Amino acid sequence: MKLVQNILNSRSDNDGNFFLALKKILGFTPKDLDTYRKAFTHRSANKKDSKGNPLNYERLEFLGDTMLSTIISYHLFKEVPSGDEGYLTKMRSKVVSREHLNELGKDLNLIAHIDSKISKDSFGENVHGNLFEALLGAIYLDRGYKYCEKFVGRRVIEPYVDIERLEGKIISYKSYVIEWCQKEKRTFRYEVYEDSGNEAIKHFSVKLFIDGKVVSKGRATSKKKAEEQASKRAYYAFQDKMQ
Amino acid sequence: MKLVQNILNSRSDNDGNFFLALKKILGFTPKDLDTYRKAFTHRSANKKDSKGNPLNYERLEFLGDTMLSTIISYHLFKEVPSGDEGYLTKMRSKVVSREHLNELGKDLNLIAHIDSKISKDSFGENVHGNLFEALLGAIYLDRGYKYCEKFVGRRVIEPYVDIERLEGKIISYKSYVIEWCQKEKRTFRYEVYEDSGNEAIKHFSVKLFIDGKVVSKGRATSKKKAEEQASKRAYYAFQDKMQ
Numbered sequence: 001m002k003l004v005q006n007i008l009n010s011r012s013d014n015d016g017n018f019f020l021a022l023k024k025i026l027g028f029t030p031k032d033l034d035t036y037r038k039a040f041t042h043r044s045a046n047k048k049d050s051k052g053n054p055l056n057y058e059r060l061e062f063l064g065d066t067m068l069s070t071i072i073s074y075h076l077f078k079e080v081p082s083g084d085e086g087y088l089t090k091m092r093s094k095v096v097s098r099e100h101l102n103e104l105g106k107d108l109n110l111i112a113h114i115d116s117k118i119s120k121d122s123f124g125e126n127v128h129g130n131l132f133e134a135l136l137g138a139i140y141l142d143r144g145y146k147y148c149e150k151f152v153g154r155r156v157i158e159p160y161v162d163i164e165r166l167e168g169k170i171i172s173y174k175s176y177v178i179e180w181c182q183k184e185k186r187t188f189r190y191e192v193y194e195d196s197g198n199e200a201i202k203h204f205s206v207k208l209f210i211d212g213k214v215v216s217k218g219r220a221t222s223k224k225k226a227e228e229q230a231s232k233r234a235y236y237a238f239q240d241k242m243q
Numbered sequence: 244m245k246l247v248q249n250i251l252n253s254r255s256d257n258d259g260n261f262f263l264a265l266k267k268i269l270g271f272t273p274k275d276l277d278t279y280r281k282a283f284t285h286r287s288a289n290k291k292d293s294k295g296n297p298l299n300y301e302r303l304e305f306l307g308d309t310m311l312s313t314i315i316s317y318h319l320f321k322e323v324p325s326g327d328e329g330y331l332t333k334m335r336s337k338v339v340s341r342e343h344l345n346e347l348g349k350d351l352n353l354i355a356h357i358d359s360k361i362s363k364d365s366f367g368e369n370v371h372g373n374l375f376e377a378l379l380g381a382i383y384l385d386r387g388y389k390y391c392e393k394f395v396g397r398r399v400i401e402p403y404v405d406i407e408r409l410e411g412k413i414i415s416y417k418s419y420v421i422e423w424c425q426k427e428k429r430t431f432r433y434e435v436y437e438d439s440g441n442e443a444i445k446h447f448s449v450k451l452f453i454d455g456k457v458v459s460k461g462r463a464t465s466k467k468k469a470e471e472q473a474s475k476r477a478y479y480a481f482q483d484k485m486q
Binding site: 049051053054058059061062063066067069070073074077081082083084085088089140145146 | 310
């Protein structure tokens with residue numbers, strides 16, 4: 001807390017806000033704010049460093065892209081001991097797909113912090129994924145490989161990397177749960193409420209009731225995702241029964 | 244030394260030899276020999292682990308490939324602050340080319356330790372690069388990211404990753420040195436001798452004399468490479484004069 005206070009005192013209000021927003025996104029304390037600023041600087045801002053090199057997030061994207069790929073590779077390697085090289089390569093490409101990267105960037109609302117001369121509305125979809133990759137590159141420079149691993153674990157692997165879904169065995173946990181309840185003649189309901197907490201990004205919380213009892217909870221940036229998370233947890237909790 | 248002795252005592256002679264050979268290749272002490280054994284096991288050996296999964300180096304190759312790519316990416320990112328994403332991607336692909344990987348594996352004579360049902364002569368060129376990648380994957384599992392970085396630094400970056408050559412500005416340092424000597428009317432000679440040291444792999448040492456004085460030395464697995472290394476060192480030592 002003292003460190004936070006020092007940083008807040010020694011910097012402008014704007015820096016203080018950026019620091020706090022960043023800390024929430026990262027889940028740990030950033031040290032070198034300039035590196036993270038670069039991760040949010042679009043080429044349209046036309047900035048240069050002291051040596052005249054362009055200062056924007058494109059080089060960090062290059063770095064973050066390869067870090068993500070390596071961390072996901074190791075996760076898949078570890079989780080699927082029976083998967084051969086071809087399988088691992090296919091699964092990895094699903095996780096690091098452009099579409100998925102864009103989703104990750106959107107989830108964290110990274111575009112809110114972009115420094116650009118272009119209006120936020122006129123960016124295409126890919127800006128979200130690019131910002132996500134650049135942020136990961138900045139984490140590597142600021143705190144090293146272990147912190148990258150932690151961040152990817154919390155923001156990518158825990159919420160999204162699910163072997164059964166990647167393999168196409170389960171498309172939606174929610175439909176799985178519903179079908180199972182209907183087959184087993186059990187009642188179910190999802191109770192959702194909006195819950196922004198003290199975070200910059202709006203969140204939804206959901207409770208899943210089966211036969212009137214709460215069996216699991218979920219929390220995410222959309223109603224659909226929160227329901228899916230609660231369903232996934234119910235699936236794992238009742239795995240023996242549901243299969 | 245005590246650790247080495249313990250390991251040697253507790254294992255068969257064959258394991259002891261493998262351990263010593265590995266230690267020379269790695270430049271540090273391996274801990275989990277079984278992981279490295281896997282890195283040298285070809286699919287033709289038809290081995291299985293205790294759960295019935297195929298036991299060979301193909302999954303480790305997947306892991307090593309991505310580790311190498313990430314480590315080289317960071318090196319290029321750091322060394323060329325003016326290089327944009329496209330430049331960095333192009334330079335990386337030169338370093339991690341199939342041809343180059345094969346050269347790296349051959350340099351370390353990794354094939355000498357392969358466990359396979361196929362005779363060593365009937366393997367194609369790619370086995371060398373595959374073994375190199377698998378070894379890197381095993382290093383990651385055994386000792387983590389930092390050790391991978393050290394190994395790649397010593398075996399790939401230090402001897403081979405040279406920005407000027409990657410950019411095609413200098414094809415051969417030896418020709419550069421020779422041309423410069425002729426232009427400047429200086430005498431030069433390379434003195435090469437074979438020097439196996441106590442290493443499993445034959446090495447060549449070379450001294451480069453200009454005007455009768457030793458200006459640099461090189462040491463590598465071929466005469467040509469040792470001369471090139473000495474020339475490169477002379478180039479950097481005399482950079483102001485040679486350009």
